[in-house]
Amino acid sequence: GEVEAIVHMGAVSSTTETDADLIAATNVRLPLALWEWCAREGVRFIYASSAATYGDGSQGFDDDPDPGSLARLRPLNPYGWSKQLFDRMVARRVAEGRPAPPQWAGLKFFNVYGPNEYHKGSMRSVALQAFEQIRERGAVTLFRSHHPDYVDGGQLRDFVWVGDCVEVVAWLLGHPGVSGLFNVGTGRARSFLDLAHAVFAALGREPRIEWVDTPAEIRERYQYFTEARMERLRAAGYDAPFTGLEEGVVAYVRDYLATDDPYR
Template sequence: MIIVTGGAGFIGSNLIHQLNRAGERNILLVDNFAPAPNLTGPKFLNLAGAEYADYMDKREFRAALKAGDFENTRIRAILHQGACSNTLEDDGRYMMDNNFTYSKELLHFVLDRRIPLVYASTAAVYGASTNFTELPANERPLNVYGYSKLVFDNYVRRHLHDMKCTVVGLRYFNVYGPREQHKGRMASVIHHFTRQLKDTGAIRMFEGSGGYADGEQRRDFVFVKDLARINMFFAGLLPESPKKSIHAVVNAGTGEARTFKAVAQALMRVHGQGNIEYIPFPGDLKNRYQHYTQADISGLRAAGYTAPFTTLEDGVKQTFAEEPASS
């Protein structure tokens, strides 16, 4: 069995679809379908056409782990995507339980049973830093979401030398692709720009901020299918997966920052031309916003992952070729 937590979410659902394409069906999907104010649609729509063996609510799953219900279950890997990913969530107690304590419970479960664990971390751990190498000096989160992920990364780091199984943390940069329509404000700019372009014929982006000119803020945009492949690679689920255990916390981005203007141009090549309008920078994002991100992927390469990344232009084409309704 393969366990995917957060399996109905944006990245988790894409991961399950990619596992299916690789012939995997014996999957336990774990998620939380309770209503959430930051979501704009039901997550279950992401699972249309997906095949999996069983479903558990997140709370039921955590209780089952604690009760030892999986003692006699052969688990090939756990792909831990489940988290509160709302960067504007200020309830630190809720965030730490979801993103730290839950992850810690899984870590000790896999260490005891030597099960590969690949988990989702985030580039939000770097905050306002302009250096994105996986070093403590660069890790300065701007919100409790990034902080909660960094605390778990550091917990993993303290146990790296004691590990007898693969444990890999992937610091996701700016992820985009199909199946993110439910994420509301937390969806990628690819999703928001597409909606604006289709509804109004114009794309709105921030005026100059953080030392960047209008629309020249830069992000490392990574295609969700690439992240699914990286998860599967380190979990030992691909023919080319490492034959030995890997222990690392590494960046998962393309290593190339692109401007918001470049995103708009890529979308217009798919959806048709439109205007670009610049809007004032929102006050509620002050001191919470990363004006520039670019993954240093030398750690990822050193850990053994050498496949190329999908370009922004190709990823945008694939997003809307596969699932035009995702816009």
Template sequence: MINTNPTIIITGAYGFIGSCMVSYLNQHGFYNLILVDEFEDEEKELNLLHKKYIVRVERENLFDWLLKEKPVVDFVFHLGARTDTTEFDYSIHQKLNVEYSQHIWNYCTINNIPLVYASSAATYGEGEFGYDDSHDIVEQLHPLNPYGISKNEFDKWVLHQKAHPPFWAGLKFFNVYGPNEYHKARMASVIFHSFNQIKQNGSVKLFRSHKDGFEDGEQLRDFVYVKDVVSVCFWLMEKTLGGFRTLQELVEHKPSSALYNLGTGEARSFNDLVKATFNGLNLSPVIEYIDMPEDIRDKYQYFTEAKMEKLKEAGYQEEFYSLEKGVDDYVRNYLNQNLFY
């Protein structure tokens, strides 16, 4: 059976997805958690309110701390990264998203620790090679911004490694939304910004389309609810550490180490997203269209849609939230009540 008391490292634990991962683990009875991040921003303290864990470790001090304390670690969720797609200084992404991730990988390899890390759909660029999580196209991808480049560079590096953790999965997150993202400013989801615009002005501004074939607000993305993201992460840990009734189940159903897409498999428009946000507030939609900022105009993805067959074939069978259900839950139960996950 699964180790009921594993020690788990979570990087990015102060942020959006990382703090939701902490909450999900706590809900399932896991409290031996080592939280890693920069803990200077007091605003983010709300993300860890009432969460249970062993210790917080500053990101820059992690490897010295591990060397000194020598904890017996059973699993690592590497969810921390510089995710700002408008940060064009690549050296920052190189340090935090590539080199730091390499240190995490090497630590897990040397200590025989399974690893799940966050990659990104930003690696797919304009989608000229599709959105297939096959390893065959990774070297050919052309991300549109330094963030996407850094994520793809680490994926490429991983696929060239001969030494690796006993299990690893790189999850290509698509457009994740949900509670605990309030601190992300410009990088927060359109739902978060739409909710605040509705409260302030009664209407929502969306970007006009600057590409032939796409009407205003009809840019398409694969929006995935953060509750589904942490569910998949937990499932990978569970299947890796144990939880099988028979040896045959273990052989047949243990996922393979690989890159996996993590979206819903269905692209939806920003218009649909905003309409669902209005619906969560029991209001009729009022949408205005504005020009897209020039600094992101030529680096903007107009369509993303995850091919999800690989994860399903690996054994994940849970149904994902639909856009309408996910947005409704987020708006009614978190944003409108000013609550955190």
């Protein structure tokens, strides 16, 4: 049959990757080629952007697709830069009335966790890393805070269950009239300490936290707070609830990580 839509989630997703040529080829030129093909062939296009585009958060977390608003964002690493560059290319093309897919959506995923991420190495979610650390040595290692406004482990992230991300993509595929840039998070930031405690609770274990300094090479570029503004996706008509942290962690541990076969 005919291709109706492309959902493009592939990328060099490591926030510590420094090969700019590799990142540009994979995260910018490849999705741009897909965009142009979809525009030419009349195929819908949904792609993964990232909350890494927001940098240190000083410009807020508003998924405004206006080219001027996007230009103010300052990502902290090459990965975030590449996602930001592609978002800006898309926004500029749309603003100028150039050929575009009949539906397009860039999804700014926040801190996604959930099954089938086991191959991702250092980019595995903190939920999975915490589970593995507890299983191996009964403790979780977290970064100390180097920011006067945050206690150790009090660094905040918008942790979003992967099943909710899939639901957003499925909803967009079912609503071909909706296009735009959209944050995908819960809209509620939680601390790394909250996350670690949730994993311990899911395993029925008493919390044991070990602290290490944030590595010097990322300390100056470290995000202390991310929280998705979800008004734009809600205004587009998406009304499903997002899974709370404790509920999502219990589902992840009980239904996947603690089973004989976590790939389901």
